[in-house]
Amino acid sequence: MAKVVADISMSVDGFVTGPGPDLAHGLGRGGEALHIWAFQGDRVDGEVLDEAVDNTGVIVMGRRLFDIVDGPHGWNDEVGYGAGAAGQQPVLVVTRNPPDEVRLADRFSFVVDGVGSAISKASAMAEERDVVVMGGAAVIRGCLDAGLLDELRLHVAPVLLGGGTPLFAGGVVPRELRQVRVRPSTTATHLTYRVG
Secondary structure, eight states, X not given: OOOXXXXXXXXXXXXXXXXXXXXXXXXXXXXXXXXXXXXXXXXXXXXXXHHHHHHEEEEEEEHHHHHHHTSTTSOOSSXXXXXXXXXXXXXXXXXXXXXXXXXXXXXXXXXXXOHHHHHHHHHHHHXXXXXXXXXXXXXHHHHHHTTOOSEEEEEEESOOOSSSEETXXXXXXXXXXXXXXXXXXXXXXXXXXXXX
């Protein structure tokens, strides 16, 4: 059975984007520092990224993140899920309103009946590989609150953004986490928690 994993980069002060994210600046002002580990990291970062891409069967994301990755400055044949690894896993987008046009149409499907349905569909598609909920923050919080996650993987970048999109805005349903892995690198600390 597929494992459901939330996997996201964040700043030390808890933000997954810098201030002002939009289609031209998907990570907001200063947010590029969150993903240095995925594009210019060291050996440990490369191992973490390769392992994640290799183990991922299906990706789940929210509509705001989809608009950025399908936008003019988003994913392409060289950069996608897994940064430069450009994984080609199918992506399910949680949205109430699918777009009329999709630039990368062969990679995306839309789920209009909620995050629980998206996780169920992704789990059936992923077979023995992981279902990775890569964001945004609201979708990860929704999965965490609904008890849909088996693991939470955080890639903590050594930066204080001072604002942006907080991963845990407004609080979450209390959950016990069990730390199962910590991998420090020169550009991030990679944390894996089992969700209780």
